[in-house]
Amino acid sequence: MNKALTPRPQMPMGALPAPFHKRIAAENFQHSWMNWNGYASPGVLDTAEFEYFAIRNQATLFDISPMCKFRINGPDAEAVMNRMMTRDVRKQKPGRVSYVIWCDEDGNVVDDGTLFRRSDDEFLLFCQEPQLLWIKDIAWGFDVEVSEVTHDLAGFAFQGPTTAATLRDLKIKEIETMRPFDIRDIKIAGKKVMISRTGFTGDLGYELVMAPKDALAVWDAVYAAGQLRGVRIIGYEALEMARIEAGFLLPRVDFISSQTNLRVNRARNPYEIGLDWLVTFDKPHYNGKRVLQRLAGVAPKRKLFAIEISRDKAAHHALVYHRKTREVGFVTSALWSATTKRNIAYAWLEAPFGQEVKDDLWVEIYLQREIEWQRRMERVMIVERPFFVHPRRTVTPPLNF
Amino acid sequence: MKYDAIIVGAGHNGLTTAGFLARAGLKTLVIEKNDYVGGAAVSRELQPGWTYSNCSYVCSLLRPEIIRALDLPKYGLQVIPYESGATFDSKGNYFNYSSDHDALRRELIRNNPEDADGYERYARAVMRQCKFIKPLLMRTAPDPTSFNPRDISELLYIGKRFYDLGEREMAETVRFWTMSIAEFLDQYIKSDIVKAHIAGSGIIGTGLGPYSPGTAYVLLHHYMGEVDGSIGAWGFSRGGMGSITKAMALSFQDAGGEIRTGSGLDQFIVKNGCVVGVALENGDEFYADTVVSGMDVRRTFIEHTEEKELPGEFIKGVKRYRFRGSSGKLNIALDGMPTFTAAPKGAKFLKGDLHFLDDMAEIERAYDDWKEGRWSASPYVDFLIPTQIDPTMAPPGKHYATIFVQYAPYELADGEWDDANREAFAKTVIDKISRHSPDFADLIVHKEVRSPADIEREVGLTEGNIFQGELTFDQLLFNRPVPGYAQYRSPIKGLYMCGSSSHPGGGVMGAPGANAAREVLLDLGKKIDLGAAA
Numbered sequence: 001m002n003k004a005l006t007p008r009p010q011m012p013m014g015a016l017p018a019p020f021h022k023r024i025a026a027e028n029f030q031h032s033w034m035n036w037n038g039y040a041s042p043g044v045l046d047t048a049e050f051e052y053f054a055i056r057n058q059a060t061l062f063d064i065s066p067m068c069k070f071r072i073n074g075p076d077a078e079a080v081m082n083r084m085m086t087r088d089v090r091k092q093k094p095g096r097v098s099y100v101i102w103c104d105e106d107g108n109v110v111d112d113g114t115l116f117r118r119s120d121d122e123f124l125l126f127c128q129e130p131q132l133l134w135i136k137d138i139a140w141g142f143d144v145e146v147s148e149v150t151h152d153l154a155g156f157a158f159q160g161p162t163t164a165a166t167l168r169d170l171k172i173k174e175i176e177t178m179r180p181f182d183i184r185d186i187k188i189a190g191k192k193v194m195i196s197r198t199g200f201t202g203d204l205g206y207e208l209v210m211a212p213k214d215a216l217a218v219w220d221a222v223y224a225a226g227q228l229r230g231v232r233i234i235g236y237e238a239l240e241m242a243r244i245e246a247g248f249l250l251p252r253v254d255f256i257s258s259q260t261n262l263r264v265n266r267a268r269n270p271y272e273i274g275l276d277w278l279v280t281f282d283k284p285h286y287n288g289k290r291v292l293q294r295l296a297g298v299a300p301k302r303k304l305f306a307i308e309i310s311r312d313k314a315a316h317h318a319l320v321y322h323r324k325t326r327e328v329g330f331v332t333s334a335l336w337s338a339t340t341k342r343n344i345a346y347a348w349l350e351a352p353f354g355q356e357v358k359d360d361l362w363v364e365i366y367l368q369r370e371i372e373w374q375r376r377m378e379r380v381m382i383v384e385r386p387f388f389v390h391p392r393r394t395v396t397p398p399l400n401f
Numbered sequence: 402m403k404y405d406a407i408i409v410g411a412g413h414n415g416l417t418t419a420g421f422l423a424r425a426g427l428k429t430l431v432i433e434k435n436d437y438v439g440g441a442a443v444s445r446e447l448q449p450g451w452t453y454s455n456c457s458y459v460c461s462l463l464r465p466e467i468i469r470a471l472d473l474p475k476y477g478l479q480v481i482p483y484e485s486g487a488t489f490d491s492k493g494n495y496f497n498y499s500s501d502h503d504a505l506r507r508e509l510i511r512n513n514p515e516d517a518d519g520y521e522r523y524a525r526a527v528m529r530q531c532k533f534i535k536p537l538l539m540r541t542a543p544d545p546t547s548f549n550p551r552d553i554s555e556l557l558y559i560g561k562r563f564y565d566l567g568e569r570e571m572a573e574t575v576r577f578w579t580m581s582i583a584e585f586l587d588q589y590i591k592s593d594i595v596k597a598h599i600a601g602s603g604i605i606g607t608g609l610g611p612y613s614p615g616t617a618y619v620l621l622h623h624y625m626g627e628v629d630g631s632i633g634a635w636g637f638s639r640g641g642m643g644s645i646t647k648a649m650a651l652s653f654q655d656a657g658g659e660i661r662t663g664s665g666l667d668q669f670i671v672k673n674g675c676v677v678g679v680a681l682e683n684g685d686e687f688y689a690d691t692v693v694s695g696m697d698v699r700r701t702f703i704e705h706t707e708e709k710e711l712p713g714e715f716i717k718g719v720k721r722y723r724f725r726g727s728s729g730k731l732n733i734a735l736d737g738m739p740t741f742t743a744a745p746k747g748a749k750f751l752k753g754d755l756h757f758l759d760d761m762a763e764i765e766r767a768y769d770d771w772k773e774g775r776w777s778a779s780p781y782v783d784f785l786i787p788t789q790i791d792p793t794m795a796p797p798g799k800h801y802a803t804i805f806v807q808y809a810p811y812e813l814a815d816g817e818w819d820d821a822n823r824e825a826f827a828k829t830v831i832d833k834i835s836r837h838s839p840d841f842a843d844l845i846v847h848k849e850v851r852s853p854a855d856i857e858r859e860v861g862l863t864e865g866n867i868f869q870g871e872l873t874f875d876q877l878l879f880n881r882p883v884p885g886y887a888q889y890r891s892p893i894k895g896l897y898m899c900g901s902s903s904h905p906g907g908g909v910m911g912a913p914g915a916n917a918a919r920e921v922l923l924d925l926g927k928k929i930d931l932g933a934a935a
Contacts, residue, residue, distance in 0.1 A: 046501065050484055057481045057639060058792060162792045169797075228797040230790060310933045312465065339479060341468040343933070381933065388474075401792040 015040040019154035019215035020063045023223070027233050034236055037150075039066035042235035049338070051238035055201050056339050058230030059160040061223065062239055064207065065215075068130050069153050073122040074144035081115065081123050084138045086270060086292070088283040094119045097181040097196050101270060101278050102134075103288030107295055108258035108267035109275070110134060111251055114198060116183055124149070128251045134259065138287070154215035158222060159205030159242075161390075162229035164398035167206070169225045175206075176397040189214075189221040197398075200239060202246025202389045204398055244335045244344065247306065247386025249273065254304060254332045254346050272300045274385065304332070305354045306387065309343040309363055310379040312336055318363040320347050324377050328353040331363060337387055344387045347380070358382050404430045404659075406691040406921065407679055409666050409705075410861070410900070412440020413463075415695030416649035417914025418899040418921070420471045422693075423656035425918075425927050430687055431650075431658065432679065434665025434861065438650045440695070441860050441867065442909050444643025444794075448847035451801050452794040453732040454641040455849065456860055457867070458785065458803040459483075459754075461626030461635040462910035463645060466539060466934035470915075476648035476655075481790055482636035486753030487744070488598035489837045490760075495743050496594045497750045500634070513592040523589035523599075529570065530577055531625045533562060538625070538912045541920060542878045542887045542904040578874055582616040583761050593760035600764060601756055601781055604807055606867040606907065608725035610768030611761050615873040622872050622908065635754070637787045641794060645909060661685075665861075666696075669896060671710045676896040690895050691921055695914070696861060697869035698722055698882040698902040706893070715892050718883035722876065722902070726853030726865030727771060729809035731830055734846040735800040738786070739838045755784040757837050767808055774814025776826050779833060781807040799846075806830050811853040811864040818854040826850065868907025869900050878904060889917040890924075897921055 018024075018039040032043035041063060045051060054060045072080055082089040085100045092098050094117050101112045113127030125131070132148045139146050158166075167175045174184040174195070183196045191214035199205035210218050223231055243250065251257055258267035269292065270279050279292055309315050314336045320329040329349035337344045345363075347354075353361060361380035366373055392399050404427075408419045411433035423429045437443065441456035460480050468478065485499040496512055499505045509517040543555035563571060577585065582603030586596045600611045603620035610616070627634060638644045650660060664683040669676055669692060678688035694701040702711060702719045744751060758764065758781065767777035783805040788795040795801045809826060816822055827850045835842050853865025862869060870876055879887045882902040889897050899917030901907035919929040 047484070049482065053481050056479060057790065165792070165797070230792060308933055310935070312934075340474045341465055379933065 018063050018065045019212045020065070020156060020219050023216065023219055024063060024233055032235065036236070037066040037068065041066055042233070044235040044237045045233055048235065048237035048241070051232060051234040052241045052338065054230065054232040054234060055160050055238060055242045056203060057161060058232060059158065059162045059166055059226050060232050060234045060238075061219065062157045062159070062234050063155075064157050065154045065212075067126045067150070067155070068128065069148070069150045070125045070131060070135055071122070071147050071149045072125065072135065072139070072144060074142075075121055076139075076142035076144045077121045077123050080135070080139045080142050080144050080146075082283060083286050084135065085115065086279045086286065086288070088280050089115070090283065092117050095183045097183060097198050099278070101275055103270065103292065104258045104267075105287060105291070106258070106267065107269045107288040107291030109255060109270060109273060110259050111257050112249070112275075116194070116196065118183070129257050129260065152212070153209050154212040155207060155209035156219060157199055157205065157207050159199045159201045159203060161204050161392055161399070161401045162226070162231075163205055165400040166222065166226045166229045166231065168400070169228075170221065178398075179396045180394050189217040191218050193218055200246065200248055201242040202386055202393060203242070204390070204392045241335055241338070244333050244346070245337050245339060245386065245388035247389070249304070249346070250333070268304075269295055269300070271295055272302055273304050299351055299355055302329070302348055302350045303354055304346055304348050306383050306385040307345050307347050308381045308383045309345060311376075312343055313365050313367055313376065313378070314343060315345050315363045315365050315378070318345075318365050320349060320353075320380060321362045321364060321377070322353055322357065323360050324362050328361070340388050342387065343378075354382050402687050404428050404687060404689040406430070406693065407432065407687055407689040408693045408695060408899070409679060410434075410440060410695030411438035411646065411650065411660060411662065412695050412900070413442045413646050413649060413909050413911055414899050414901060414914035414917075415440070415693070416646055416653055417467055417471070417911040418693050418695070418918045419658055420649055420653045420656065421915060421918035421929050422921065423653050423658040424471075424930055425922050427691075427925075429653070429658045430689070431653070431660045432664070432666065432681060432687070433660065433662045434682075435859070436663050438660060438662060439643050439646040441856075441862065442642040442646045444641030447732075447849055448734045450796050450799070451734040451847065452641050453801060453849060454638075454643070454787070454803055455732060455851070456730065456856065457642045457909050458787070458805065459635045460638045460642065460645065460909055461623075462908040463626070464539060464911050464915065465627070466931055467911040467915050469934040470931045471649060471652045473645070473648040473652060476651040477640075478644055478648035479639035480636045481639055482634050483753045483785075483790055485750040486598075486755060487750040488594055488756040488758050489741065489743050490594050490758065491836070492759075493743050494594060496592070496598050497748075498598060498753070499750065509592075509595065512595055516590055516592050516595055519589040519591065520595070523586070526573070526577075526589070527621065527624055530574065530621050533566065533574060534621065535625055536562070537878075538905045538910070539915060541889070541916050542881070544879055544885065544888065546885070577621070578618050579614055580617045581612050581614050582620050583611040583765075585617040585620075594758070597758040597760050597764065598756060600761055601783060604764060604768070604781065605783065605805065606728050606807070607871055607873075608723075608727040608771070608808075609871075609873070611764045618874060618877075619872050622906065626908070626910070637791050639791055639793060642909065666705050669694075669706050669893070671707065671893055671896075674710065675894040691897070691925070692895060693897040693899045693917060693921060695900045697724070697863050697900055698898060699724065699863045700861060701898060702891070710893055712892050715883060715886065718886075722882050723871045723873070724864040724866040725871060726811035726857065726862075727808045728865070728867060729776065729806040729826060729853060730851040730856070731802075731804040731806065731827055732849040733802040733804065734795065734848070735786075735802055735844040736846050737798060737844050738789070738800055739841040739844055741838045743837065751786065752789045753785070757782060757784075757833055771808035771810050774810050774812065776809040776829060777807070778829065780809075780830060782830060782833065783807075784834065804830060804834070809852055811857070818852040823850045823852060823855075826852065869902040870906075872906050877906065881906060889913075889920040
């Protein structure tokens with residue numbers, strides 16, 4: 001029989017188990033899973049609120065393995081990254097992480113992510129959307145190797161006020177000198193771990209990355225050490241609450257990548273998204289630079305704002321009005337913030353609303369109360385991002401709680 | 402020195418009033434007899450490494466509107482909910498109250514198959530009462546005898562809400578406000594241990610037993626709080642209850658307010674029927690045309706105001722206003738986590754409120770002891786180990802236990818509240834806990850024992866009553882504290898009340914403080930600024 005003609009397995013459908021699946025499944029009492037980049041990611045394990053409070057009060061574990069991950073290495077790695085990003089990557093020293101965005105030639109945002117500089121000529125880029133081809137296109141002609149390492153690296157976010165104390169209990173002395181956005185190579189349970197003082201919560205926290213074969217050993221060591229520190233595995237719902245408070249934006253929720261939008265007018269530039277602080281012109285050419293230079297200093301046609309809303313009902317999917325009559329925008333993410341006790345949201349507003357015209361803005365909130373719907377108009381106040389950031393996020397050496 | 406307003410007492414209500422007045426632009430001074438702020442919402446380190454919530458110990462009632470308007474999270478306030486609790490009986494059984502609906506149903510069925518449905522009916526009845534009363538908390542109670550348009554419109558508001566309930570529900574509401582918690586629960590629940598678990602909320606802090614009329618309302622008073630919209634949920638204030646008043650004090654000072662601790666009030670200075678300032682025990686005098694007392698109504702008007710300045714009817718009303726201290730408190734530093742014989746390993750419910758009770762009769766017997774002037778031989782305890790959730794209050798692996806004890810009389814029939822009796826009282830409580838947790842006593846590193854008399858002396862609450870006066874129907878709404886004076890004003894012009902002796906009463910709620918601020922500002926032609934919370 002011709003060996004080449006034996007049946008080949010069909011690709012599995014749906015969500016696959018991620019590296020920490022066994023541990024998470026054992027605690028996932030709600031059997032709630034979401035599909036994140038083809039992996040089963042927990043939505044909520046028992047109660048989203050309690051998981052959320054663990055982020056703000058204790059220590060939490062969240063599997064970030066499904067993120068898209070890329071390695072860029074070679075003599076021109078810095079040049080390629082600098083050609084791609086709106087920030088000046090030359091200023092990023094080895095052992096440091098930076099939050100980055102990159103744009104297309106029209107100055108519209110392709111994606112955001114975290115860029116880890118591992119050495120002079122090696123970077124790791126973590127982001128939400130597949131970017132292999134995008135990076136390769138930019139790297140064309142450069143002496144650099146670009147590879148996708150999404151499946152070669154496992155990782156989890158370890159976030160919350162008692163995370164440093166837990167790592168101290170594990171005798172990780174490197175954390176004493178780690179400032180926010182620092183990277184160190186450490187060992188936990190004898191396994192190599194890349195640890196960075198980064199996260200998505202606006203609080204003290206770390207991200208740990210390791211080889212998939214070492215994943216469970218590292219997770220188990222941290223989880224065991226965290227027992228006296230109130231450690232808890234969390235799901236996406238809890239993280240999403242912390243994410244909104246911390247002022248982070250989510251692609252596909254708050255803005256859409258200019259590589260995936262179907263309707264041409266949906267792409268957004270950094271000035272509209274409010275990420276102009278990530279744009280610099282004091283560097284060689286990069287994607288979108290010319291357009292961004294033209295846009296700088298011009299009032300954007302529309303803008304994403306952090307808003308606070310009166311009373312306590314979250315304004316999910318609400319429309320924004322001026323003088324309660326003229327529709328001027330809409331809400332993307334909304335939350336009753338349990339820590340700040342504020343009703344917060346992000347909203348896109350057409351110019352000049354939110355920019356010159358800040359008064360007399362309203363959201364229309366629909367509330368369903370035992371079948372019946374109620375409509376409420378609530379006041380909108382334009383505020384600064386983030387809504388919440390705790391001083392303990394940046395204190396070095398980190399505090400015990 | 403002259404101020405626009407002086408607040409007497411840096412408890413949570415005094416500081417709430419002060420915060421709103423300072424934010425309205427008044428030059429405001431707070432005076433406090435202790436060297437620290439907080440009143441009954443304090444955190445103190447009496448044993449190095451351990452922080453106690455010395456008096457109040459859990460947080461739920463604090464109005465979210467106040468937290469938001471005074472920006473308390475910015476000043477460090479973090480409220481963390483806890484998830485469950487349990488009552489252990491003497492036969493080795495327990496009832497685990499869980500915030501998870503499915504787990505709770507299964508547990509109710511385990512104790513009595515009918516109770517799962519009965520509990521749903523009970524919960525709905527209480528929720529309906531909560532929905533009815535909640536809007537009244539942050540409003541000034543209308544005076545039913547007044548023809549003032551505001552009183553009439555407020556009465557109409559309440560009247561309409563009441564009428565909208567419909568005939569059956571109106572009857573239920575009146576029954577609920579006047580009946581006993583035991584009879585109320587008998588309508589819905591069969592299992593003794595489940596009833597006993599719930600009934601605690603009906604007697605905490607009150608000189609009534611579970612069969613006494615009016616205790617159903619006391620339960621409601623404990624249920625109408627919320628932690629982030631989850632009505633009835635309770636939480637810890639991170640760092641202890643003192644974090645609440647610390648945040649309030651910082652918020653107040655940031656708004657330009659001034660706090661002077663270390664000397665209590667001697668007398669309100671009154672001239673021609675108007676208050677003009679305060680004289681302190683240390684001889685200092687401060688002047689203001691607006692003075693707000695956070696002290697309870699008896700201390701304010703009997704101890705610190707000259708009787709000749711007050712109408713006789715009012716004095717009579719103040720004197721008959723009932724306090725009746727009925728609770729004690731133990732704060733204990735533990736060398737490790739105690740184990741509980743009946744609890745399975747890793748039981749999550751140990752993180753919540755624990756009780757040790759068989760049935761309603763046991764609580765009633767505990768009440769009988771109190772009536773006789775003894776602390777309960779088998780007391781009701783509300784026992785929590787917050788350090789399982791709050792990492793800030795004890796070293797890792799060590800724990801802090803807060804033990805609220807019901808009942809303890811203000812005056813003992815036999816002897817005084819001296820060290821020997823305090824120790825004997827503590828032993829009664831610890832012995833009871835030890836029957837369920839054999840290693841508990843051995844883990845004790847330090848303990849603070851507080852009788853009602855201690856609470857009165859240290860905190861200033863008359864007779865140690867934690868609510869600044871009983872929460873019975875005769876002392877609620879427009880009757881709190883005295884008919885005709887339920888709107889935070891007193892017979893003396895410029896002298897106001899903002900403590901829990903006024904509507905809507907006790908608990909770390911802040912509502913009396915905010916309501917008083919509104920009335921003060923109204924009289925000054927200003928408006929309270931509740932910001933986006935309004």
